[in-house]
Amino acid sequence: xxxxxxxxxxxxxxxxxxxxxxxxxxxxxxxxxxxxxxxxxxxxxxxxxxxxxxxxxxxxxxxxxxxxxxxxxxxxxxxxxxxxxxxxxxxxxxxxxxxxxxxxxxxxxxxxxxxxxxxxxxxxxxxxxxxxxxxxxxxxxxxxxxxxxxxxxxxxxxxxxxxxxxxxxxxxxxxxxxxxxxxxxxxxxxxxxxxxxxxxxxxxxxxxxxxxxxxxxxxxxxxxxxxxxxxxxxxxxxxxxxxxxxxxxxxxxxxxxxxxxxxxxxxxxxxxxxxxxxxxxxxxxxxxxxxxxxxxxxxxxxxxxxxxxxxxxxxxxxxxxxxxxxxxxxxxxxxxxxxxxxxxxxxxxxxxxxxxxxxxxxxxxxxxxxxxxxxxxxxxxxxxxxxxxxxxxxxxxxxxxxxxxxxxxxxxxxxxxxxxxxxxxxxxxxxxxxxxxxxxxxxxxx
Amino acid sequence: xxxxxxxxxxxxxxxxxxxxxxxxxxxxxxxxxxxxxxxxxxxxxxxxxxxxxxxxxxxxxxxxxxxxxxxxxxxxxxxxxxxxxxxxxxxxxxxxxxxxxxxxxxxxxxxxxxxxxxxxxxxxxxxxxxxxxxxxxxxxxxxxxxxxxxxxxxxxxxxxxxxxxxxxxxxxxxxxxxxxxxxxxxxxxxxxxxxxxxxxxxxxxxxxxxxxxxxxxxxxxxxxxxxxxxxxxxxxxxxxxxxxxxxxxxxxxxxxxxxxxxxxxxxxxxxxxxxxxxxxxxxxxxxxxxxxxxxxxxxxxxxxxxxxxxxxxxxxxxxxxxxxxxxxxxxxxxxxxxxxxxxxxxxxxxxxxxxxxxxxxxxxxxxxxxxxxxxxxxxxxxxxxxxxxxxxxxxxxxxxxxxxxxxxxxxxxxxxxxxxxxxxxxxxxxxxxxxxxxxxxxxxxx
Numbered sequence: 001x002x003x004x005x006x007x008x009x010x011x012x013x014x015x016x017x018x019x020x021x022x023x024x025x026x027x028x029x030x031x032x033x034x035x036x037x038x039x040x041x042x043x044x045x046x047x048x049x050x051x052x053x054x055x056x057x058x059x060x061x062x063x064x065x066x067x068x069x070x071x072x073x074x075x076x077x078x079x080x081x082x083x084x085x086x087x088x089x090x091x092x093x094x095x096x097x098x099x100x101x102x103x104x105x106x107x108x109x110x111x112x113x114x115x116x117x118x119x120x121x122x123x124x125x126x127x128x129x130x131x132x133x134x135x136x137x138x139x140x141x142x143x144x145x146x147x148x149x150x151x152x153x154x155x156x157x158x159x160x161x162x163x164x165x166x167x168x169x170x171x172x173x174x175x176x177x178x179x180x181x182x183x184x185x186x187x188x189x190x191x192x193x194x195x196x197x198x199x200x201x202x203x204x205x206x207x208x209x210x211x212x213x214x215x216x217x218x219x220x221x222x223x224x225x226x227x228x229x230x231x232x233x234x235x236x237x238x239x240x241x242x243x244x245x246x247x248x249x250x251x252x253x254x255x256x257x258x259x260x261x262x263x264x265x266x267x268x269x270x271x272x273x274x275x276x277x278x279x280x281x282x283x284x285x286x287x288x289x290x291x292x293x294x295x296x297x298x299x300x301x302x303x304x305x306x307x308x309x310x311x312x313x314x315x316x317x318x319x320x321x322x323x324x325x326x327x328x329x330x331x332x333x334x335x336x337x338x339x340x341x342x343x344x345x346x347x348x349x350x351x352x353x354x355x356x357x358x359x360x361x362x363x364x365x366x367x368x369x370x371x372x373x374x375x376x377x378x379x380x381x382x383x384x385x386x387x388x389x390x391x392x393x394x395x396x397x398x399x400x401x402x403x404x405x406x407x408x409x410x411x412x413x414x415x416x417x418x419x420x421x422x423x424x425x426x427x428x429x430x431x432x433x434x435x436x437x438x439x440x441x442x443x444x445x446x
Numbered sequence: 447x448x449x450x451x452x453x454x455x456x457x458x459x460x461x462x463x464x465x466x467x468x469x470x471x472x473x474x475x476x477x478x479x480x481x482x483x484x485x486x487x488x489x490x491x492x493x494x495x496x497x498x499x500x501x502x503x504x505x506x507x508x509x510x511x512x513x514x515x516x517x518x519x520x521x522x523x524x525x526x527x528x529x530x531x532x533x534x535x536x537x538x539x540x541x542x543x544x545x546x547x548x549x550x551x552x553x554x555x556x557x558x559x560x561x562x563x564x565x566x567x568x569x570x571x572x573x574x575x576x577x578x579x580x581x582x583x584x585x586x587x588x589x590x591x592x593x594x595x596x597x598x599x600x601x602x603x604x605x606x607x608x609x610x611x612x613x614x615x616x617x618x619x620x621x622x623x624x625x626x627x628x629x630x631x632x633x634x635x636x637x638x639x640x641x642x643x644x645x646x647x648x649x650x651x652x653x654x655x656x657x658x659x660x661x662x663x664x665x666x667x668x669x670x671x672x673x674x675x676x677x678x679x680x681x682x683x684x685x686x687x688x689x690x691x692x693x694x695x696x697x698x699x700x701x702x703x704x705x706x707x708x709x710x711x712x713x714x715x716x717x718x719x720x721x722x723x724x725x726x727x728x729x730x731x732x733x734x735x736x737x738x739x740x741x742x743x744x745x746x747x748x749x750x751x752x753x754x755x756x757x758x759x760x761x762x763x764x765x766x767x768x769x770x771x772x773x774x775x776x777x778x779x780x781x782x783x784x785x786x787x788x789x790x791x792x793x794x795x796x797x798x799x800x801x802x803x804x805x806x807x808x809x810x811x812x813x814x815x816x817x818x819x820x821x822x823x824x825x826x827x828x829x830x831x832x833x834x835x836x837x838x839x840x841x842x843x844x845x846x847x848x849x850x851x852x853x854x855x856x857x858x859x860x861x862x863x864x865x866x867x868x869x870x871x872x873x874x875x876x877x878x879x880x881x882x883x884x885x886x887x888x889x890x891x892x
Contacts, residue, residue: 039817256800371485
């Protein structure tokens with residue numbers, strides 16, 4: 001017999017055991033439901049692509065972090081490192097088959113050979129949604145609205161969405177004659193929340209004269225209300241222009257939908273990447289700033305530039321699943337259940353598995369997930385097992401079609417019930433959540 | 447400017463556009479709902495693992511088909527080629543943290559550098575469910591029941607599940623003194639449905655004398671009813687034994703749950719792989735045999751053998767998603783919708799996007815997916831766009847809180863309705879499906 005192999009996984013990669021995976025699926029499904037409710041459709045693309053296709057856009061820094069190799073057919077291939085480059089390739093390749101504005105979401109794994117010492121993962125799930133082929137305030141606003149609804153559906157702790165316009169910032173840089181250094185300035189300004197004002201000023205002073213460095217600081221510093229900030233940055237950018245007009249329209253839409261309270265106009269938001277050209281936004285958790293932005297994005301105007309001469313603009317955002325899970329855990333909002341089952345049929349006689357499945361099927365048909373236990377251990381052992389898994393109800397068969405329900409939360413037994421009565425008891429015992437749905441896990445209707 | 451890059455994907459890989467991806471998600475979610483309803487929990491494992499860990503079990507044939515490379519840290523790594531080896535590694539690594547019997551499902555991508563000329567994909571989604579750490583008829587039967595329920599939930603065309611017991615076959619081989627050639631014989635017998643009886647007999651005669659080759663053919667040939675077949679193979683295997691007992695118990699469970707009509711005892715089913723040791727099963731579509739088995743599996747008893755001295759047995763099956771999609775398409779059962787939205791708010795004034803979102807939110811809150819159109823094109827153009835995407839209802843705003851619903855299926859307009867009336871009209875117009883759920887795509891309650 002050959003020696004045993006150590007069953008270990010690669011550093012930076014993760015196994016998800018049931019409790020963690022249910023938490024993750026639950027978050028993803030809530031967010032996905034919102035995408036679907038807004039008419040955003042899912043797509044999927046290959047995990048592995050030609051290196052040439054993936055690296056068009058990325059600089060040398062990204063390239064080093066990519067899983068790249070030569071396949072058995074001699075092709076230079078790489079694992080995708082984000083979902084934006086594949087979207088660009090996809091949109092260029094299938095342009096004729098897509099209907100624009102094209103509203104899509106994509107939830108899938110990406111891989112980066114990052115330094116795991118910084119607490120980063122080498123494999124993680126990205127969750128992107130974009131509307132492409134449309135440059136309108138309506139599209140920008142819809143992305144913002146979805147962000148708000150998705151985070152609400154995810155039961156995220158209180159959050160604030162910070163918004164800015166890169167075009168307006170560039171107009172301001174032109175008025176102070178610093179447009180040529182736009183990229184470097186943006187990268188420095190992006191560090192404001194991490195480094196503080198003094199350090200940003202010092203960095204800016206290294207590439208601009210002192211006066212202009214201070215003007216940049218004045219521009220990006222918070223001013224109070226949306227309107228005060230709006231007036232100040234519009235004036236600094238040389239007065240009314242299409243970019244300030246866009247911000248004004250977005251504000252109108254917020255007021256119309258009574259969502260203005262979660263949005264803040266913050267001129268220091270730049271989202272680092274050169275990629276963005278219009279509105280940019282990020283979402284901080286009010287009581288957990290150290291977690292960072294849990295949903296960010298912006299408008300861009302050269303999505304397919306590498307693959308096609310026809311420009312395609314768009315606006316989109318990405319939900320930070322790992323950060324949100326961390327926030328939900330910190331807020332004590334995770335269920336830590338190892339199963340979707342709300343009920344378990346207790347086993348008194350292993351030969352009765354057919355009868356137990358028959359009972360369980362009645363509950364399943366009524367939308368109640370129901371496990372059948374196989375081993376006729378002591379009932380206390382079976383109750384403990386169900387409870388540890390997160391199952392609330394133990395089903396104790398009495399005779400054909402009659403049973404006792406034991407509520408493992410209170411350790412109370414019901415009277416002898418028919419199956420229909422038991423189903424009603426379970427359904428009525430679960431509180432309705434905000435959407436008016438039962439807190440039970442149930443079959444998802446379509 | 448650098449030259450344009452050709453936006454192409456690797457051969458054997460696929461993009462999924464909205465209609466195809468919605469079909470795929472719909473199938474996966476229906477099947478997944480059944481796994482959850484039975485108390486099976488999801489897990490996830492890394493796409494990339496140490497080659498040594500993945501190759502423990504696989505022979506040289508599989509090895510050639512694997513995407514294997516050296517990562518930037520000098521590690522010998524490979525993309526997973528199935529979900530069974532990762533399950534074995536996972537079970538060995540996390541044994542102390544898992545509760546047995548451990549019922550898990552895993553739906554994830556796998557990669558194989560297969561010859562694409564045979565119509566195979568190099569990237570595809572596997573959908574496995576297993577119950578491990580338990581060797582009982584109850585566990586075997588639960589897997590069979592889930593297979594039946596999952597295929598029913600997936601709206602699969604009429605199907606028959608064929609069942610056999612590898613242990614019983616091996617006992618028969620002992621009685622004819624051919625147990626030493628068990629593996630080769632199993633591989634030949636597995637080809638019966640593809641090659642026919644005469645060719646199988648010829649192949650068997652090459653490794654067995656003529657009399658025993660005919661005895662094998664007699665064993666595997668269909669005998670009529672379950673009971674006739676059962677009696678014949680039990681006698682051929684030397685009379686009652688634990689394996690025939692297992693088959694008898696499974697039959698009792700089928701009768702108890704009134705599911706016996708979809709199961710056939712078929713002694714020619716072997717599922718090729720050496721891996722299986724107990725019951726084996728496959729599922730053929732009655733009217734589409736050429737599609738092959740859409741759900742197969744069996745019982746095995748050395749899952750973690752490579753990584754641990756403690757044996758772990760289990761039983762499981764795998765749903766063939768690509769084959770099922772092909773069958774659903776051939777049966778005209780695919781919806782070909784490009785969106786989950788059932789309604790779209792028509793745009794008459796682009797500045798009203800806020801008001802349109804406000805209306806749409808009312809429908810979304812009621813569980814109706816609703817897109818907002820952004821461009822004030824002619825209404826006929828907008829109706830056509832909605833219809834092509836698979837959206838049935840156009841929402842024509844009349845004033846605050848009043849609207850007209852246009853049914854794009856009949857081209858009829860409603861009277862002027864309040865939003866609540868419109869929601870009711872849409873909900874009542876959609877037929878209920880078998881589970882009593884609306885055929886609408888709606889928010890999935892949890």
